[in-house]
Amino acid sequence: MNQRLPVQGPQGDLLRLVATGKAESRAELARLSGLAASSVSLRVEELIDAGLLAEEGSGTSRGGRRPRRLRLSPEAGVLAVADLGAHHVRLGLLDLSGSPLVIEERPCEISDGPRATLDRVADAFDALLAEHVPAGTPLRGVGTGVPGPVDPATLRVVTPSRMPGWNDFPVADHLAARYDLPVLVENDANLMAAGEARHWPGSENLMVVKAGTGIGCGVVVNGSLHRGRGAAGDISHVRVRSDSSILCACGHPDCLEAYASGAALAAVLTEAGVEVTRPADIVTLVNDAVPEATSLVRNAGRRIGEVLTVLVNFFNPDVIAVGGSLSAAEPLITSIRAAVWERCLPLATRDLEIAPARAGRDAALLGAGTLLLEAVTRP
Amino acid sequence: MNQRLPVQGPQGDLLRLVATGKAESRAELARLSGLAASSVSLRVEELIDAGLLAEEGSGTSRGGRRPRRLRLSPEAGVLAVADLGAHHVRLGLLDLSGSPLVIEERPCEISDGPRATLDRVADAFDALLAEHVPAGTPLRGVGTGVPGPVDPATLRVVTPSRMPGWNDFPVADHLAARYDLPVLVENDANLMAAGEARHWPGSENLMVVKAGTGIGCGVVVNGSLHRGRGAAGDISHVRVRSDSSILCACGHPDCLEAYASGAALAAVLTEAGVEVTRPADIVTLVNDAVPEATSLVRNAGRRIGEVLTVLVNFFNPDVIAVGGSLSAAEPLITSIRAAVWERCLPLATRDLEIAPARAGRDAALLGAGTLLLEAVTRP
DNA sequence: CCGTTTATCTTCGAAATCGAAGGAAGTGAG
DNA sequence: CTCACTTCCTTCGATTTCGAAGATAAACGG
Numbered sequence: 001m002n003q004r005l006p007v008q009g010p011q012g013d014l015l016r017l018v019a020t021g022k023a024e025s026r027a028e029l030a031r032l033s034g035l036a037a038s039s040v041s042l043r044v045e046e047l048i049d050a051g052l053l054a055e056e057g058s059g060t061s062r063g064g065r066r067p068r069r070l071r072l073s074p075e076a077g078v079l080a081v082a083d084l085g086a087h088h089v090r091l092g093l094l095d096l097s098g099s100p101l102v103i104e105e106r107p108c109e110i111s112d113g114p115r116a117t118l119d120r121v122a123d124a125f126d127a128l129l130a131e132h133v134p135a136g137t138p139l140r141g142v143g144t145g146v147p148g149p150v151d152p153a154t155l156r157v158v159t160p161s162r163m164p165g166w167n168d169f170p171v172a173d174h175l176a177a178r179y180d181l182p183v184l185v186e187n188d189a190n191l192m193a194a195g196e197a198r199h200w201p202g203s204e205n206l207m208v209v210k211a212g213t214g215i216g217c218g219v220v221v222n223g224s225l226h227r228g229r230g231a232a233g234d235i236s237h238v239r240v241r242s243d244s245s246i247l248c249a250c251g252h253p254d255c256l257e258a259y260a261s262g263a264a265l266a267a268v269l270t271e272a273g274v275e276v277t278r279p280a281d282i283v284t285l286v287n288d289a290v291p292e293a294t295s296l297v298r299n300a301g302r303r304i305g306e307v308l309t310v311l312v313n314f315f316n317p318d319v320i321a322v323g324g325s326l327s328a329a330e331p332l333i334t335s336i337r338a339a340v341w342e343r344c345l346p347l348a349t350r351d352l353e354i355a356p357a358r359a360g361r362d363a364a365l366l367g368a369g370t371l372l373l374e375a376v377t378r379p
Numbered sequence: 380m381n382q383r384l385p386v387q388g389p390q391g392d393l394l395r396l397v398a399t400g401k402a403e404s405r406a407e408l409a410r411l412s413g414l415a416a417s418s419v420s421l422r423v424e425e426l427i428d429a430g431l432l433a434e435e436g437s438g439t440s441r442g443g444r445r446p447r448r449l450r451l452s453p454e455a456g457v458l459a460v461a462d463l464g465a466h467h468v469r470l471g472l473l474d475l476s477g478s479p480l481v482i483e484e485r486p487c488e489i490s491d492g493p494r495a496t497l498d499r500v501a502d503a504f505d506a507l508l509a510e511h512v513p514a515g516t517p518l519r520g521v522g523t524g525v526p527g528p529v530d531p532a533t534l535r536v537v538t539p540s541r542m543p544g545w546n547d548f549p550v551a552d553h554l555a556a557r558y559d560l561p562v563l564v565e566n567d568a569n570l571m572a573a574g575e576a577r578h579w580p581g582s583e584n585l586m587v588v589k590a591g592t593g594i595g596c597g598v599v600v601n602g603s604l605h606r607g608r609g610a611a612g613d614i615s616h617v618r619v620r621s622d623s624s625i626l627c628a629c630g631h632p633d634c635l636e637a638y639a640s641g642a643a644l645a646a647v648l649t650e651a652g653v654e655v656t657r658p659a660d661i662v663t664l665v666n667d668a669v670p671e672a673t674s675l676v677r678n679a680g681r682r683i684g685e686v687l688t689v690l691v692n693f694f695n696p697d698v699i700a701v702g703g704s705l706s707a708a709e710p711l712i713t714s715i716r717a718a719v720w721e722r723c724l725p726l727a728t729r730d731l732e733i734a735p736a737r738a739g740r741d742a743a744l745l746g747a748g749t750l751l752l753e754a755v756t757r758p
Numbered sequence: 759c760c761g762t763t764t765a766t767c768t769t770c771g772a773a774a775t776c777g778a779a780g781g782a783a784g785t786g787a788g
Numbered sequence: 789c790t791c792a793c794t795t796c797c798t799t800c801g802a803t804t805t806c807g808a809a810g811a812t813a814a815a816c817g818g
Contacts, residue, residue, distance in 0.1 A: 010804090027766055036806045041768060058813095064765025065813040149726055159726055205607060219693070221600050228584060228695020231726040238689045239722065241620050252722060310617045310689050314598070316607020343618065343631060347528055347538055347610040389774090406796055415776045420798060437783095443795020444783040 006050055007077075007140070010035065011043050012377035015052060018070055019097045019373055020198065024059055025067030044070065052076045072097050077140035078133055079376075080125040080179075081368035083188055084117065084146050086110055086162055090365060091121060093128050096140065096376070098198070098369040102132050103362060110147070113165040114157075114174065118144075122178050141376045142175055143184030143368040145191040149234075152227040155185045161249065182375040186225075188364050189233060192357075193218025194225050195367030196321050199358035203318035207311065208357065209235070209304065211332060212279050212324035213262045219315070225371070236261065238307050256307055260300035262326050268296060279325040286329040294331055301332040305339025312344045312352065323357030385429055386456075386519070389414065390422050391756035394431060397449055398476045398752055399577065403438055404446030423449065431455045451476050456519035457512055458755075459504040459558075460747035462567055463496065463525050465489055465541055469744060470500060472507050475519065475755070477577070477748040481511050482741055489526070492544040493536075493553065497523075501557050520755045521554055522563030522747040524570040531606040534564045540628065561754040565604075567743050568612060571736075572597025573604050574746030575700050578737035582697035586690065587736065588614070588683065590711060591658050591703035592641045598694070604750070615640065617686050635686055639679035641705050647675060658704040665708040673710055680711040684718025691723045691731065702736030 007015055013033050017023040023032050026044055030037040047053040054073045058066040078101065082091035087110070092103030106124065110117055121144065129139060148160025155172035157163060171185045186194075193208035197220045200206060204223050210216035215236040219226040226232050236257035237250050248255035258264055262279030269276045269285070272292060276282060285293035308320065320340075322333050337354045344352075359366055386394055392412050396402040402411050405423055409416040426432040433452045437445040457480060461470035466489075471482030485503065489496055500523065508518060527539025534551035536542060550564045565573075572587035576599045579585060583602050589595035594615040598605040605611050615636035616629050627634035637643055641658030648655045648664070651671060655661060664672035687699060699719075701712050716733045723731075738745055 025766075030767095037767070038769080038807075039805050042804090061814055062765065063815060064763080065767080065815095067766060217693070221605065226600065226694075229697075229726060229729060229731075230695070231724050232693065232695040234692045234724060234727070235689075237692060237724060239620075239685070241618075250724075306618070307689065310614075310686065311693055313613045313616060314596070314611065314690055315605075315694075316609070316611040318608075345610050345613060345616060345629075347608060348613070350608060352608075404796075409797095416797070417777075417799080418775050421774090440784055441795065442785060443793080444785095444797080446796060 006043075006046055007052065007377050008379050010039075011047055012379070014040065014043055015047060015072075015076075015096070016373060016377040018053060019072055019377075020370070021097065024069050024071075026070070027067055029070075075134075075137045077138045077376075078129070079141045079143065079369050079372045080129070080139060081142075081365045081372065082121045082125075082144040083191065083364040083368070084108070084110055084121075084144060085188075086147060089117075089121060089124075090362070091124055091128075092362075092365055093125075093132060094365070094369040096373060098366055098373065100362065100365070102128055103365060104128075110162070110166075111164050114169040114171060118171065118174055122175070139179070139181065141182040141184065141372040142179045143186070143372045144171070144175070145186055145188040145364045145368060146171065147188050149230045150185055150187050150190075151230045155183075157185075158230060182372065184368060184372050184375060186368070186371065187216075187218075187230075187233075189216030190218040190225055190227070191364040191367035191371070192216070192323060192359070193220050193233070193367065194370050195359045195363035195365070196220075196323065196357055197223065197225075198366070198370055200319050200321070203353075205315065205317045206319045206321060207233075207308070207315070207317045208321045208323065209308075209327075209336075210324040211260075211262070211300075211304070211322060211326040215257050215261050215304065216324070235304075235307055235311070240303050240306065256303060260303040262324075265293075265296050265300060265326075269293065280328075282326065283328045286331065297326070297329045298331040298335045300326075301335030302339050304332075305336040306343070308336065308340055309343045312340055312348050316348050317352065320352065320354045321357040322354070323359070323363060327356060384431070385422075385425055386431065386756050387758050389418075390426055391758070393419065393422055394426060394451075394455075394475070395752060395756040397432060398451055398756075399749070400476065403448050403450075405449070406446055408449075454513075454516045456517045456755075457508070458520045458522065458748050458751045459508070459518060460521075460744045460751065461500050461504075461523040462570065462743040462747070463487070463489055463500075463523060464567075465526060468496075468500060468503075469741070470503055470507075471741075471744055472504075472511060473744070473748040475752060477745055477752065479741065479744070481507055482744060483507075489541070489545075490543050493548040493550060497550065497553055501554070518558070518560065520561040520563065520751040521558045522565070522751045523550070523554070524565055524567040524743045524747060525550065526567050528609045529564055529566050529569075530609045534562075536564075537609060561751065563747060563751050563754060565747070565750065566595075566597075566609075566612075568595030569597040569604055569606070570743040570746035570750070571595070571702060571738070572599050572612070572746065573749050574738045574742035574744070575599075575702065575736055576602065576604075577745070577749055579698050579700070582732075584694065584696045585698045585700060586612075586687070586694070586696045587700045587702065588687070588706075588715075589703040590639075590641070590679075590683070590701060590705040594636050594640050594683065595703070614683075614686055614690070619682050619685065635682060639682040641703075644672075644675050644679060644705075648672065659707075661705065662707045665710065676705070676708045677710040677714045679705075680714030681718050683711075684715040685722070687715065687719055688722045691719055691727050695727050696731065699731065699733045700736040701733070702738070702742060706735060 023029045030040045059069045079094045089108040093101040157166045172183045175183045196208045206220040208218045217233040217235045237255045246258040248258040266276040402408045409419045438448045468487040472480040536545045551562045575587045585599040587597045596612040596614045616634045625637040627637040645655040
């Protein structure tokens, strides 16, 4: 039934431009797609006939005739996305433009292993679909983020330190067996970066730092996610300059993670007799102006900033977006900025923006939507 | 006369695939270009009629009919390329496939300023063209490398530390005024990276380190050069871990360049009473098994490797190619390897190749040819 | 109010592209 | 040698895309 719908090929390109909000009218589609205006009109006609696009009033004039605004039809389809954490999963449904229809969080132990976890996620998808999506609207793609590296070639999880029982498990194949649809599996920090990228129009090269219990980072190059061999973006196991020496779980001394992650800060505070369980607790302490906490966070920011220094000189991003639960502590980003400004080449920092992440706590789910939309609308 | 030749548009794509050696037959062109085989045949016919392509015998069978091999016609055109150094310039002519017709090196002081230098280069181009290129063969592009950062937006040189008088000079405009053709201006390490990339087919992500008097680096992402804001690839002003403290010319303490560049090593050796003027002299000492020189180079390699560690985790390249005059000293690459293998994530080093550069001393000129070919054959 | 300008969108014949079918030229197995 | 099979390339009618011209709709400026 939904096998021959024009979501791929040239129509797919047009659909994607509307879904991502880059184009709102036939004229904009023509400019951005490179197709002739007449061809765009023909294809848009088809997309409207197929019930994927709809016309909705008119936009604002740019000095001439007002454009007839196009938007995605609600019946165009939905995407099911999840983001697996160590002890819980956030999951939900998005429309093709990436707007959430429903998002919820459930407890879920990733240590239960891949089969149990993924089946539980899929059951949750089915329940949400039954409750929130009318019968005629097709599910068009399924995606999930995982807290570990994913081999982009095989879509398997590889050497995940926090996912016992998942090593080399074919996550995508398992999901594809249940849903005969495009399936996405990606590292959670990468998903967050993909979600963040949409909030920085005009910026093609981004680094997105996730400062939470651990320290993650995703890289966007030329507007699309850089995967490398599956571990790209890792900054947590970089050696930092230090007087003392701490051994990291990875077996090497003085990793950034051992000094500046939420877990490391919590350990120091607990040692000092302050009760801390989650990174959010540290933020609370900082906002309450507890001197030790503030000093610790500032120190962590400086360390992260020193690592970023190397990467900024090398990669020359337009934007460094700082997210994660720890990023709510203001001194973090301030001291990251200070370290980068001080030490980087002027040419590299000339127009560099270092700012809080814009996509909010559902960034990873939104990122999964963005990447899935690509997969759904490509030949 | 050569204004309407089909080097752009769809024919340009085909021409480029042949010129870069990616395709040698109509069938390969069809596979790589995405066009239908019938369309490819038509366009190739046109290119042959226009004298840009030629048929040359047949290739080897892959189990069926033998392909009719296509190659670039010698009359298709030439590219004029140069690579400016501090005290000399290498320049020459390439055919469109990037093969050198003639390459020579001349003394040339970059401190004479942009006008004098560029005019001298252009005069040299004209002389080479008159001597080595028959009348019917058109010049299709001009490109030059410079030993400093280039703003990719304006093609001006920005804040060049070793190019007095060049700051903000519109190099591309100056050349374009003399040649009404596509003009390329690029940092020399970036050109080297572009040239090297062609020698690593199958590898999409490369870091190319140039270890000479200074330390340069170029980055190739998804097969094309990453420019960032013009300074991308810089690794020379990264802070290294050190007991002592050396102030770098950039004003910061403990830059990699101050410890591991050819200039830094030469300074130490001279201090110790060993006569050294160029990085090549250091290589000679190492090959003669002079212990101090070997130990110094090994130390430099380890320091470079420690910096690369961070970048390998972050960027996950397929290949790190090490070139530059100092790279001829074997211990350099060996100790870079050791540092990277020891400290990087296994996933990042799993299939990583760290190897000597393959493109030789004309890498930058060949890279200029590759990038110019792009400019010439694009709409 | 009424032309001028600008931008959006459609119409329609020309051109480019596709894809199915088939011919050409090879390999390899019996 | 013959026959099946593979790959390469061309032919030709169908489809898609283009681009010039015009229709539509609004802003702007007397």
